[in-house]
Amino acid sequence: MNRDTSLCGETSFPLSPRSLCHSGGVHSRVLSAPQLREHGVTAARAAAQCRPGGPWQQLLPGVFVLHTGPPTSEERLHATLLYAGRPPAERAAAVPVQPRHGVVQDSTAGHSRYGNTMVTGLAALALHGFSAAPPLISVDRIDVLVPRTRRLRSTGCARIVRAHTLPGALQIAGVPVAPVERALADAVAGLPEADAVRRLLTEAVRGGHCEPAALVRELTLARLLSRDHVADAVDSLLAEGRSLAEGRLYGLVRDHRLPDPLWNVELRLPGGPSLGGVDIYWPQEAVAVELDTRPAAGGPGRGSRGGSGAAARRPSAGAAAPDREEDVLGSPYARKRDHLERLGITVVHLTPAKLRDTPAQQATVVRTALMAAEDRAPAAYVVVLPR
Template identity: 60%
Template structure:
């Protein structure tokens, strides 16, 4: 058979758990197909193709978007001369690799992300210790902090916040970055603080187009949290409060702003916005996204001091996070209702001036 002669078809039984006709050279070898035989199947007019080194698509037509993703993961997951992997890594051949960037966002269903099949580049996240070059449409991204992946359709995918940061790193279009970040919050994929933390980790907060996108992200997150607060009050028949007011002592200093205030009961609700502003997170410092612990940035410290001052004046401040309003709205309504009912048993609060903010 000459080099231009189409190869004869190679028949072997695929295991039942292989849903896509995409296999690595190692997987083919395990099924009795030698590297030489696999290469012969990819000659001109042959039934297979080799989109990436060591990876084969077992049909002649254009690979689908999912097949391109599986090919990319198999390419970066291969380890020549390494001991056999165990568990899921051995079953898939992907190792610790995961899809990130725009391809991951497309898998999460982002309308602002192009379909996988139209992407010229697929970003794949691997441990920093891997010595592997990018190839063709696969862009290898190394990291010393590998996140725990989500599983979407049998594919390991980076968490949304990480995928957003990796996508933003490769985009120079401010409007495209802004659309992705605001969609992440509006649809409920993740909280703003998690996104800003990942952008800070990637040292992207100094880029002007990212800074502008973060402004939109924070505004979207704030508006969404306020909308959930309005919904909670009305859904669970809480008394209507005064919305978005500043509190001051008569003739005295500003005490702070609150998102809802019941003057008769001296109860305030304050949305905890621990999302760091541009540049307030050191790249190596981790900060909680609004559920466990306290941030130590100056903005959080100032907010804490204001609210502690209100409480010393006899005003009960109920702290609500955007995540709690999203995931446990009924419970948060019960917390507010309890605070309102307990007002009758407390000493009267100091008189304060209420101003719109």
Template identity: 65%
Template sequence: MSGFVDERVTGVRRPSGGGKLPVMNHNTPLSPRPLHHLATGTGTGRRVLTHAQLRAHGVSAAEAGEQCRPGGAWQQLLPGVVLLHPGPPTSEERLHAVLLYAARERTVSVPVQPGRDEPPASPYGEAMITGLAALTLHGFASTPPLPSLETLDVLVPRLRRLRSTGCARIVRTADLPVPEQVTGLPVAPVPRALADAVAVLKDAVAVRRLLTEAVRGGHCEPAAVVRELTAAKLLNRPHVVDAVDSLLAEGRALAEARLYRMVREYGLPDPCWNVDLRLPGGPHLGGLDAYWPEQSVAVELDTRAPRPGGRPEEDAEWTEHARKREHLERLGITVVHITPRKLRDAAEQQAAVVRTALMAAADRDPAAYVVVLPR
């Protein structure tokens, strides 16, 4: 028989010879794991962890607090977020820190629709970088470098109970955009990041510079920016309205240049550029960006930027635009509408649309005679 018998009550095996059991203190903590492995790499290559992540690595709250004391090896960068070295954080570490801070104690996640695969969980929940930091990550040249930003904006759902603190400025929204991944970080799309940046900028020159670069640099179209500025209720600020006017002018000039390039590169016949049409001895029919008189085909760049809840005259502008198009089509003129985004992303397809309209002219009834004037 074995020298040990099972003790079925306690589950402890005792010597069969009646020897004394070794004294065991169940309150004695396990030997702590060495902490240097966290400071040299957490498996993600980053040295920023939350208290919950530290516990998963076997580090208790008491141990973390001891390490974060003055003169310690670590420091608490934000509430619940620890930097695993004593020196100043890098820009990357600050970005990860504000995202981890915003992701703590997340609210209930959005349910996945039936039949759709659940997206992979982000370690940052629904939080994403926005504002000036996001624009810098998107490659803007007119935004400050990350080390010079005292605070980093992080976008979260509106119902999150968070407060801005330290280097984290919380921005709430009821309608979260789909983030873009930039250097492995969730970053708000350019139009949303622009709106959040403009919301805190008072310098009219800085606002105009940002909006101009957004369009000139090909980051987004003017209409998308105006939609976000409208949703953020920023178009009641005079310096923002002035910047938007410059933005729309910049967007139209860029779209016109793309239209010229499309006609040239895809071998379309030369049109009459920037013309006004009139009925002989009659009313003005409207301006067009390009017109082929022999085929009665026109191209109009749709650079309008909707402003929901805008001024009455803006609604009138939309109505006039639709009226002009209907009138021209009743006269037998084919009007091809092209948006700046389609010119940028699908110029060959748009050239094919125009070419098809020109070729179909022979099968249509002749259009009404109109007078073509330079605009």
């Protein structure tokens, strides 16, 4: 039996396929079969509307566009998410107010509408504003991230990408979108062109969309670093990310008026072996600062991939390890830090993300270490050499 409530919640007249197609908004122009049933349109009636010459079209299995002609990019996005999410009919009755284009909403706002799914890959990068990504209208297939237990197949404009654990989604223009790191990894997985991969990774770093270490971790989890053109791009990415972080470190010392340090030096025991290099050293206070550009360990909101183990990597791309458990296991990185601290040298580790997001706080950390030098026992004498 037809209901007498329209999609916008206004009482008017019994709904019909004709009245539905005149409703405004993409959430009324693109509907799933359960949503249509909620408004009194049976499967047979929907199929009749999609016959040749009919006013509707079936864009994906169980998803209908209530007009003729090519669907818009927004309609294709909505249809793909409806196909992958399959929201229950009872959740389809209420249609939320549409957010303004480009406004990032709360990360949980759209999940009930689309289930536990999100856009990823090139379509997600276009929504994130990447100029190196093709515009949405040019993306033939929209990648949508779903739990690995979902039994779905890629079809039409929808390409299914599965994950053991989904990352936290961002809401962009009312659409759940994967974080930049995950979207980049899923996009790179389908790009054989070295130039396209390099452009995307470069824009991610230069544009401040994500830190190189976080991106390298996602590429490692996706097992993409065994591909030569991806590994080459990562080499450049790490070098560029390191350069950007060093520039922020120079700005930190200058802008917060820290004492003039020695830059990029190697520490060595007199007549003994090298203790390793540091980015900044204050010899009088025996305080060193080291940039930590390795990938961060997995935390909340970072989705893991199918399978187990890390990617096979070329040696040149191995400057960043996939996680930091190696510190506990006695890596060369951890051994250097512990050795310096046993000699009385305070080592302050700063990450590129902290330098970017909280420079004043990081300057306070360094200043505190310098001031605390007066209360510490004198450090061992070390030779300081340029590197």
